[in-house]
Amino acid sequence: MDGGRKNHGLTVVSLADSPGSSIFDLPVQSKNTTIFLSNLPPSEKIRGQNAANDLDTAAGEASFLVFSGGTGCNAICSAFSNACYVMPVSDDGGSSSEIIRVLGGPSVGDIRSRLVRLIPSAPLSSPLDAIRCLLAYRLPSQVSERDARDEWRDIVEGRSSMWKGVPNDRKETIRGFLVYFESELLKRAHKNFNFRNGSIGNYFLAAAQGFFRSLPSAIFLFSSITNSQATILPAIVTNHTVTIAAELEDGQKLVGQCEISHPVAQVEPTFFVDDLDAPISPVDGLGELISPRQNIMFEPHSKGKYERLPARISRLYYINGYGMEIHPSPNADVLANLASRDVLVYSCGSLWTSIIPCLALRGVAGAIARSSSLRAKVLLLNVENDRETDGYTAVDYIQFVQSSSPNSPILIGLMHTRAIVRTLNSNYSMQAYGLGGANTTYPVSAFITDLIYLKNTRVSVDVERITASVLFS
Numbered sequence: 001m002d003g004g005r006k007n008h009g010l011t012v013v014s015l016a017d018s019p020g021s022s023i024f025d026l027p028v029q030s031k032n033t034t035i036f037l038s039n040l041p042p043s044e045k046i047r048g049q050n051a052a053n054d055l056d057t058a059a060g061e062a063s064f065l066v067f068s069g070g071t072g073c074n075a076i077c078s079a080f081s082n083a084c085y086v087m088p089v090s091d092d093g094g095s096s097s098e099i100i101r102v103l104g105g106p107s108v109g110d111i112r113s114r115l116v117r118l119i120p121s122a123p124l125s126s127p128l129d130a131i132r133c134l135l136a137y138r139l140p141s142q143v144s145e146r147d148a149r150d151e152w153r154d155i156v157e158g159r160s161s162m163w164k165g166v167p168n169d170r171k172e173t174i175r176g177f178l179v180y181f182e183s184e185l186l187k188r189a190h191k192n193f194n195f196r197n198g199s200i201g202n203y204f205l206a207a208a209q210g211f212f213r214s215l216p217s218a219i220f221l222f223s224s225i226t227n228s229q230a231t232i233l234p235a236i237v238t239n240h241t242v243t244i245a246a247e248l249e250d251g252q253k254l255v256g257q258c259e260i261s262h263p264v265a266q267v268e269p270t271f272f273v274d275d276l277d278a279p280i281s282p283v284d285g286l287g288e289l290i291s292p293r294q295n296i297m298f299e300p301h302s303k304g305k306y307e308r309l310p311a312r313i314s315r316l317y318y319i320n321g322y323g324m325e326i327h328p329s330p331n332a333d334v335l336a337n338l339a340s341r342d343v344l345v346y347s348c349g350s351l352w353t354s355i356i357p358c359l360a361l362r363g364v365a366g367a368i369a370r371s372s373s374l375r376a377k378v379l380l381l382n383v384e385n386d387r388e389t390d391g392y393t394a395v396d397y398i399q400f401v402q403s404s405s406p407n408s409p410i411l412i413g414l415m416h417t418r419a420i421v422r423t424l425n426s427n428y429s430m431q432a433y434g435l436g437g438a439n440t441t442y443p444v445s446a447f448i449t450d451l452i453y454l455k456n457t458r459v460s461v462d463v464e465r466i467t468a469s470v471l472f473s
Contacts (some may be wrong), residue, residue, distance in 0.1 A: 039213035046451040046466055062375075065341040070110025072349020072382070074117045080345075084231040084337050087111050088357035089215070090242045090318075093258040095138075095198040099206050102191045103184055104241050106215055110354075111232055112201040115222050116231035130165030131226055134174070134329045137162055148195040154302055155200065156182050162200075170225055173267035174204055181207035213239055216333075235358040237331045244357055255319065257353045261388055262306065306387035313388060316356045316423070319385040330361040338367040344377040346420065346448070351397060352388040357425050365424035371444035379420070381453035381461070389419075393460040398448055 064083040066073065070091065077083070089106035096109035116136045122128035139148045154160040156178045163171055181203045185193045201222075208218035215234050223230060236242055246254045254260045320326050338344070346355055359365070368377065385392050398420060425441050453461055 037100050037432050038123065043457060044453055044461075044463075046453075046461075046463060062341045062342040063087070063340075064345055065337050065405050066345040066347050068114075068345075068347035069349040070113035071352025072354060073347040074113060076348070076380075077114065077117060081207055084233060084341065085114055086233050086235055086331075086334050086337075086358050087114060088242075088244075088354060089234045089236055089238070090244045090257055090357050092243070092256045093262065093264070095202050097258070098194050098198065099202060100241050102188050102193045103206065103210065105209060106207060106234065106236070106238055106240070108202055108205040108209060108215070108218075109199065111215075111219060112199065112205050112222075114232055115205075115219065115226070115228060115230065116201055118228050118232075119226045122291050122378065125165060127165060127170070128227060130163075131170060131174075134162050134166060135222075135226070136198050137200045139195050139198045139200075141197035143196065145194055145196060146380040148198070152195045152198065173225060175203050177207040177211065184210060209239070217237075233331050233337070233359065235330060235332050235334065235361065236328050237376060238328075241321075242328075243318055243319050243321075245325075246316050246352060247314045248311040249314045252310060254309075255323070260313070260316075261350055261353045261386070268426045275473065306390075307385060308390050312391075313352050313419075315426070316352050316360055318357075318360070327362055330358075330364055334358075335367045337362060338364075338371050338374070340373050342373060342375050344368065344371075344374050346377075348380045348382045350386060350388055351382070351392075351419055356419060359420065359423050360426070365426075365442065365447070366440070368424065369442045376450055378452060379457055381451060381457060383454050383456070384458040392464065394451060394453065394466060395462060397459075398444060398451070398466070 029420055062082070064080045066077075066080065066083050066085050068077075068085055068087060070087065073085070077085070087110050089108070089111070091107040091109050092100060094109055096107045099105070099157060100107060112135075114130065117130065122132070139151055151160070155162055156175065158171070163175075166174070178200075184207070205218050208221050209215045212218060212221075212246045215237060219232055219234075222228075223232075232413055243255065244257060244260070246260045248254070271308070317329055318326050349355065368374070379397065381394055381397060382389070396419065421442075421444050424447050451461075451466060453459070
């Protein structure tokens with residue numbers, strides 16, 4: 001790994017070639033990739049007064065732990081040469097929603113998106129490029145269900161042109177899991193799985209998770225086949241569906257990521273005309289709950305236009321299948337990485353449905369605040385707000401200041417929603433007995449030491465207020 005160097009006052013980071021996988025040795029481009037920071041949009045950095053020691057070492061020598069979702073960080077993840085990504089498993093939009101509806105299990109869409117993004121660059125028409133195209137492919141959405149199903153069958157039976165260029169050993173490995181996915185759907189044929197807008201990579205990853213009964217094992221398989229050296233950790237390790245809910249300031253509750261972030265209009269029943277001819281399963285009507293189809297047609301680019309929430313989000317939490325609030329434990333590897341990495345990054349992206357689900361877990365706050373290895377804890381501010389953060393300023397992203405009683409004024413006149421610090425200072429542990437029931441409230445600087453934002457950001461940034469001791473103290 002080449003160290004950082006100065007080029008006309010700008011840091012230049014050289015990324016070494018990705019090493020070949022010990023399992024599958026596919027060729028990648030044999031050249032160094034150099035990132036010139038001068039090519040990135042102009043940005044500003046704010047440091048807290050009590051921030052950790054400055055990172056004087058080259059960027060390439062630091063190790064990063066990045067909390068992110070599946071879309072917002074994809075454009076910048078190549079800038080991190082030694083990174084571990086923590087990602088939520090609560091997305092219920094797009095083809096993930098249909099997989100969850102029929103098969104259950106954790107959401108794999110965000111993780112698949114990052115895995116595909118981190119596949120090493122390779123020449124066009126090379127075996128690795130062919131694998132990337134296959135796993136990144138989405139079945140068409142503007143066709144009938146029957147046409148989408150027929151294209152899926154061509155793929156799973158090995159006849160599709162999508163297999164062109166994929167080596168036979170990789171083809172049969174991937175196809176074997178797609179066949180397993182198909183067999184699981186056939187067991188639940190009465191649920192009428194909809195292949196429209198379906199991601200082949202999602203199907204492969206979901207099949208591997210179901211086969212191994214382990215999402216980390218499925219991630220390892222995906223990384224091995226694609227020569228990816230990425231370290232991706234699901235925020236929660238589970239074989240069950242994970243659901244988040246948001247409580248608004250007016251008391252309303254929204255259930256599910258799509259309902260919070262990008263609700264999609266329900267499809268009219270006549271949309272599924274083909275289903276009318278399907279035979280009725282003997283299971284139907286005998287007590288089995290078949291959830292309705294929803295959000296299957298959602299695509300990330302549709303988030304640009306949104307309907308405002310009726311009130312701001314007050315908090316985000318996890319619920320079980322009965323709608324009761326639960327407090328899950330995080331992936332143990334997340335806590336281990338918080339104790340060993342150099343820099344923690346809260347990535348740009350959907351604040352409440354991508355970043356906060358990684359933080360609203362038992363023990364995460366203490367692991368961040370007490371880590372002896374983290375030299376900086378950096379928030380990458382979004383360039384603009386979305387439905388979740390409509391009207392937010394940079395201060396709102398950082399700090400939720402809680403008043404001493406429900407009816408007293410908010411301290412120092414700060415606005416109501418201060419997402420990250422309020423979330424981390426919430427108590428996600430089981431109620432303890434005796435003196436152990438006391439909660440620890442950490443200052444902002446325990447969680448965020450730096451704020452980085454683009455100069456042309458549409459989010460208001462009050463530098464003086466953010467650097468004041470009331471925030472970074």
